Amino acid sequence: MSSNTEYYTPLNAEEDQGLRNDQDGPVQYPPQTRFSPSDGFFTRKRIYALSALLVALAMVISLLAFGPSDPAAYVSDAMYSTFSKPHCPSHCPTDPFVKSGLMYYGQYPNDTRWVPFPHEPMDALQHPLNSETAIDYNADFPPEAFESTCPQYMKMVAEGSEDMYWAQGKTVLFIGSSHDRNNIEYFCQYVNGTYKSRGGHTAGFCKIPQYNLTVINWFLFGMVDGDYEWFSTEAKPYDFEGRIQTFMLPMMREENLSDPDLIIETSLFWDDGFFHKARTAVASLSRRVFAYSDRLALQRAQQYNRTHLDSPFTYTELVWHRSRIHALIHYTRQLYGPKIPIMFRTRHFRFDNSWNHILRVFQLDQSVRAIAEELGIKLFTWGGKLEGHTNEFYDGDQHFKKGPVTWLFGDMMLFYLKRAITPGCWQCHQWRD
Numbered sequence: 001m002s003s004n005t006e007y008y009t010p011l012n013a014e015e016d017q018g019l020r021n022d023q024d025g026p027v028q029y030p031p032q033t034r035f036s037p038s039d040g041f042f043t044r045k046r047i048y049a050l051s052a053l054l055v056a057l058a059m060v061i062s063l064l065a066f067g068p069s070d071p072a073a074y075v076s077d078a079m080y081s082t083f084s085k086p087h088c089p090s091h092c093p094t095d096p097f098v099k100s101g102l103m104y105y106g107q108y109p110n111d112t113r114w115v116p117f118p119h120e121p122m123d124a125l126q127h128p129l130n131s132e133t134a135i136d137y138n139a140d141f142p143p144e145a146f147e148s149t150c151p152q153y154m155k156m157v158a159e160g161s162e163d164m165y166w167a168q169g170k171t172v173l174f175i176g177s178s179h180d181r182n183n184i185e186y187f188c189q190y191v192n193g194t195y196k197s198r199g200g201h202t203a204g205f206c207k208i209p210q211y212n213l214t215v216i217n218w219f220l221f222g223m224v225d226g227d228y229e230w231f232s233t234e235a236k237p238y239d240f241e242g243r244i245q246t247f248m249l250p251m252m253r254e255e256n257l258s259d260p261d262l263i264i265e266t267s268l269f270w271d272d273g274f275f276h277k278a279r280t281a282v283a284s285l286s287r288r289v290f291a292y293s294d295r296l297a298l299q300r301a302q303q304y305n306r307t308h309l310d311s312p313f314t315y316t317e318l319v320w321h322r323s324r325i326h327a328l329i330h331y332t333r334q335l336y337g338p339k340i341p342i343m344f345r346t347r348h349f350r351f352d353n354s355w356n357h358i359l360r361v362f363q364l365d366q367s368v369r370a371i372a373e374e375l376g377i378k379l380f381t382w383g384g385k386l387e388g389h390t391n392e393f394y395d396g397d398q399h400f401k402k403g404p405v406t407w408l409f410g411d412m413m414l415f416y417l418k419r420a421i422t423p424g425c426w427q428c429h430q431w432r433d
Helices: 013-020 044-066 077-083 153-159 162-167 178-190 240-254 269-291 295-308 315-336 354-375 404-421
Strands: 101-104 113-116 171-176 194-197 203-208 213-219 262-265 342-345 378-380
Touching (some): 113 404, 153 162, 153 404, 162 404, 171 178, 178 203, 178 213, 178 404, 203 240, 213 240, 240 315, 262 315, 262 404, 269 315, 269 354, 315 342, 315 354, 342 354, 354 378
Parallel strands (some): 171 262, 342 378
Antiparallel strands (some): 194 203, 203 213
16 A cells, blocks of 8 residues: 555554653654545535535525515516516506506597506496496496596697606607507607608607607518518518618617617517418429429428418417517617616407418417516507407508507507606516506
C-alpha cells in the first residue's frame, strides 16, 4: 500500500499508548490514521447530505416566517397576471368588460354601454310570466344598473372634457385588420379628430389635437410567412416582419410619432382566408400531379378538394398559426420592450357559417386565447360582446357599420389605455371573458 493512502490503519494497544505518552506537545497521529470516508455512520457523503438538508430546512423556515403570505407571490410574472390574484391598488378600477353582462343601446349611439350583471341576487318575479303585470316591456335599465359600468370616456373626449387630462400625449397602436381600421376611423369622426390614411391595407393614424392623443392602425395580411401569389394585388412584402420594417416603422418616423403606451393585436380572419388559399393550392397541385399518373389518384384528389377545403382546421394548421402568433408577440416586445402592455383582440362571428368560416375563426380564437393565457396577455373582447348583432354588418358578412358598436370600442380602448398608464394597475388580475 502506498504511503499516501487515505485508508485508516488501526493501531495496537502499545503503539497507541506510546503516542499518548509523548512528552512534546499534543498527540500527533501519522498520516495513515486519517479518517476514512467509508468508516462508521458519519461518512463524508452523509455529512454533505445532512448539511444540505439543514440549509434547505432553514430556508423554508425563513420563508414561512418572513416571506409573503400569498403563494401567488412566487408565481412568475407571465402567469402572475393571468392565474393569480395580486393585490390591486385601490385607485385601480374594476374591469367591467371581463364581467358577464349585456349591451345597453339607449336613444343615441353615444348612449351605448356594456352593463355587467350585479353580484347581488336580482329580485325574482312575483307574478306568473303570462300575467299582464309580470314584465314591464317598456321599462328602461334602472339607474343602479350603470353603477359598475365603464365611464363614458369616448363621450368625454368628444366633448373635450378636462377629466380626460390623463390621455394627454398618449398613443395606442392596433396591429390587425380592416375591423381595427374601420373602428379607428369611425372613432376619429365621432371625437372630432383627424384621420390620415396611408393606404387601406397599410396603415392609418387618428390624431385628437386637444389631447395630443393618437390611435394607430397597422394592417397585416394575417400571419402569412411569405410573398405568395394569393395576395398578388397587394403591395409586398406580405409577412408581418417585412411589412412592419418596410411600411409601418418608416411611416411612424415620418409622422413623428412616439412609441405606443398600449398595443392591441389580432390575427384571425385573414388567416382563415389564406389557409383556405393554401389548401386550394395544395389540391390544385395534387390534381396536376395525379393527372399524369392514374385515374384513381385523380378521383382521390377531386374528393379531397370537395371535402377538405371547407373542413375545420387540422391540429397541425393550428400549431403553425400558434408559432406565428408567438413570433408576432416576441417581435413586438423586441420593438418596444418586454414590459409594453399588450392585448389580443378576440373574435366576433361572421354572418353565416359558409365554408365553416365561423367554426374556423372560433378555432383560431381559442388557440390565441391559450397563448394569451400562457404569456400573460390580456384580452380585448369587443367582438364577443356583439355576437348575434349581425344586423350591424354593413356588408352582410363581417364588417360592422359606424354606430353603437363604435362607442363600445372607444370606451374599451380608453379604459385599457388608462389602466396601462396608471402605476400598479396593469398587473391587476383579469378574469377571462
